Amino acid sequence: MICETPSSPAQSGEALGRIARARRDAAHFIDGAFTQGSSSNGWTNLCPLDGSAIGRVPEGGKTEVDAAVAAARAALGGEWGRMSVLQRTDMLGAVADGIDRRFDDFLEAECLDTGKPISLARHIDIPRGAANFKMFTDVAKTVATECFTMDTPDGAGAINYGLRRPRGVIAVISPWNLPLLLMTWKVGPALALGNSVVVKPSEETPLTATLLGEVMNEIGVPKGVYNVVHGFGPNSAGEFLTQHPLVDGITFTGETRTGEAIMREAALGIRPVSFELGGKNPALVFADCDLDKAVEGTLRSAFANCGQVCLGTERVYVERPIYDAFVARLKAGAEALCPGVPDDMTTGIGPLVSREHREKVLSYYRRAVEQGATIVTGGGIPDMPDALKGGAWVQPTIWTGLAEDSDCVTQEIFGPCCHIRPFDTEEEAISLANRTAYGLAAAIWTENLARAHRVAARMEIGICWVNSWFLRDLRTAFGGSKASGIGREGGVHGLEFYTEMSNICIKL
Ligand code: NAD
DSSP, rough: OOOOOOOHHHHHHHHHHHSOOOOOOOEEEEEEEEEEOOSSEEEEOTTTTOOOOOEEHHHOOHHHHHHHHHHHEEEEEESSHHHHHHHHHHHHHHHHHHHHHHHHHHHHHHHHHHHHHHIIIIIIIIIHHHHHHHHHHHHHHHHHOEEEEETTTTOOOOEEEEEEEEEOOOEEEEOSSSSHHHHHHHHHHHHHTTTTEEEEEOTTHHHHHHHHHHHHHTTTTTTTSEOOOOOSTSSSSSHHHHHHHTEEEEEEESOHHHHHHHHHHHHHTOOOOEEEOOOOEEEEEOOOOOOOHHHHHHHHHHGGOOOOOOTTTTEEEEOOOOOOHHHHHHHHHHHTTTOOTOOOTHHHHHOOSSSHHHHHHHHHHHHHEEEEHHEEEOOOOOOGGGGGGTOOOOOOOEOOOEEEEEEEHHHHOOSEEEEEEEEEEEEHHHHHHHOOSEEEEEEOOOOOHHHHHHHHHTOOEEEEEOOSSSOOOSSSSSOOETTTTTTSGGGGGGHHHHHHEEEEEEEE
């Protein structure tokens, strides 16, 4: 079934449906106060649904970054630094409840900034954004450290024990695809473990980080614990923050190339980094899979959030006996995804985050053709109603027939597209899956449990799903191998980055 009407006539004249179109300006949040900063530099935040202006965003420079880092450092020496673990974690539980209380405000802000369907943001972005504040309080309350007794020549002995201290001021640099969720995924553990933060949200999605400042004040989180400075990367707030000598650690989610630039800055002063970077994730679909589940799962992993999920599938390898059936069914599923506005419940796919990102995605669509792809479906811009023509819409796209070393099979596109290729043996599938510079995630579709364990163990990645995708238990390790990241966050694994371990040796 081909989706013929991009959105219902009732809503096609109104790009945002029921979302209030009041102007929303962003502000820095520094030392508990909202400010436009010291310069008049800034930009207009555009809505990807129709290209209309949402509001102004101030661009922070060295002055704002200095002020935010100073406030964060002062907070460590003040009330925040003196709180007991229980007081601190109770406060973060209240922040989670505060997000829940203002659920609709966060939902609207996120949908305006990203254009994503409300059905998605309501189930993933906002609840997970709130949950990130609760989840890590358990870790902070229950974490144990090591203890060793040792012999000494005088026979009296000594005891060693580990003590975890907050690392200090953490710079949090976050992307635009899941703005609140990915930002709080770092702010939650950082604060639970006693650090203070300066957040530099993506320039594309400034609203929910700003809104979180209001919640922090409503709850009474001490000034300077949570700070936000808006801006760009190079020669702007992002770079000034990562260069700042009083930042003790940098946690970053974004492109691998940006990670390389940030790592160079982190070398000054030997600051630790935690990096969650790009991916070119494979799905392996074996002939013994449940085809319904594999098609449904791959539709989500390739096209959810308009393909803008770091864990998403851009390479699909299908065992030859079911290859034709799989391609036909994925095609039908992609064509049934109706592009539309966030609050239209028939919307199956929103726009990309910006026209600029669409240009990047379309350049890959063109390159796929130049490099010999067969377009199974999509490949261009959908025909949208007039009110939405200024948006960043793009068609879900499937290719076959590309060489394994072609651009669209090797480079992360971060759009709603995937390439499908047949394979004949398990060994070949494993080798194809691992043939990439990245190592973030993989999905395996098989009903053969022995095969599932065997193949999963050989995937060179941080996260492997079997017969599912995006199923996340926040207690588990999250991160990428190879060019997809450094370190693991989630559960107790974030302790490595967000705390500094001291060994206390007591001579008896
Ligand atoms: P990006 O790297 O362009 O930007 C991310 C953030 O870094 C933004 O806030 C940006 O302003 C900032 N930045 C850019 N240059 C900088 C510099 N030189 N110094 C300091 N800060 C700088 O990434 P994006 O386009 O916002 O997000 C998409 C990318 O993020 C994709 O590659 C995707 O795979 C990746 N991602 C990874 C994960 C993961 O968990 N591994 C999750 C989501 C997104």
